[in-house]
Amino acid sequence: KNEVEQSPQNLTAQEGEFITINCSYSVGISALHWLQQHPGGGIVSLFMLSSGKKKHGRLIATINIQEKHSSLHITASHPRDSAVYICAVRCRTSYDKVIFGPGTSLSVIP
Amino acid sequence: EAGVAQSPRYKIIEKRQSVAFWCNPISGHATLYWYQQILGQGPKLLIQFQNNGVVDDSQLPKDRFSAERLKGVDSTLKIQPAKLEDSAVYLCASSLAGAQPQHFGDGTRLSIL
Numbered sequence: 001k002n003e004v005e006q007s008p009q010n011l012t013a014q015e016g017e018f019i020t021i022n023c024s025y026s027v028g029i030s031a032l033h034w035l036q037q038h039p040g041g042g043i044v045s046l047f048m049l050s051s052g053k054k055k056h057g058r059l060i061a062t063i064n065i066q067e068k069h070s071s072l073h074i075t076a077s078h079p080r081d082s083a084v085y086i087c088a089v090r091c092r093t094s095y096d097k098v099i100f101g102p103g104t105s106l107s108v109i110p
Numbered sequence: 111e112a113g114v115a116q117s118p119r120y121k122i123i124e125k126r127q128s129v130a131f132w133c134n135p136i137s138g139h140a141t142l143y144w145y146q147q148i149l150g151q152g153p154k155l156l157i158q159f160q161n162n163g164v165v166d167d168s169q170l171p172k173d174r175f176s177a178e179r180l181k182g183v184d185s186t187l188k189i190q191p192a193k194l195e196d197s198a199v200y201l202c203a204s205s206l207a208g209a210q211p212q213h214f215g216d217g218t219r220l221s222i223l
Contacts (some may be wrong), residue, residue, distance in 0.1 A: 004152075030209065031209075033211070034214075040216070042214065042216050042217070043153075043201065043203075043214040044214075045211050045212070045213075050210050086152050086153075088152075090209065095158065095160065095166060095208050096167040096207075096208035096209045097155070097158075097166060098143075098152045098155065098212070099155075100145075100152035100154070100155075101152050102150075102152045103149055103150075103151070103152050
């Protein structure tokens with residue numbers, strides 16, 4: 001069993017739809033990251049959170065530490081949101097080891 | 111602020127050949143990471159440096175992979191000899207410290223023939 005899992009693996013949505021991507025983890029963490037990766041490889045950090053909820057534009061990230069679960073929501077989705085979304089957790093180790101999930105591939109169709 | 115620089119952007123070699131990748135982190139970033147990302151998967155940590163010391167290389171296939179970070183700035187990752195299963199994108203990232211957000215380079219896409 002992977003230490004960080006995401007669902008769904010692939011997601012196709014119609015433009016304007018509300019999208020939810022889920023992340024669950026099995027290790028003790030100090031923080032959780034949501035990252036976006038566009039075709040071509042570049043990775044951009046969207047959020048780093050350790051509790052509660054953060055919002056940036058149309059993106060919302062929530063985390064429930066007790067349930068070891070986080071969600072990334074995209075409101076009013078747009079084709080430019082098409083990318084791979086990766087959840088990564090920062091473990092409570094002496095050197096802050098980061099473990100990445102497998103990613104969720106999102107396609108938003110006009 | 112300049113980002114993390116990686117080169118080359120693409121590399122195609124035959125199996126059993128050698129290859130080296132270079133990474134220049136953001137100035138002042140003490141922590142440097144090399145990741146391997148196979149198509150359809152999330153990045154897998156190969157090695158993490160804190161300045162010029164190694165803090166985690168548990169998933170580095172040491173029989174064929176090596177990495178160094180001389181003077182605690184630039185880093186090189188080498189594969190010798192390459193195998194077909196090494197085809198992947200090799201990502202370099204850096205952060206101010208281990209607990210800080212990582213900044214990623216664009217990666218080197220390696221294809222083994």
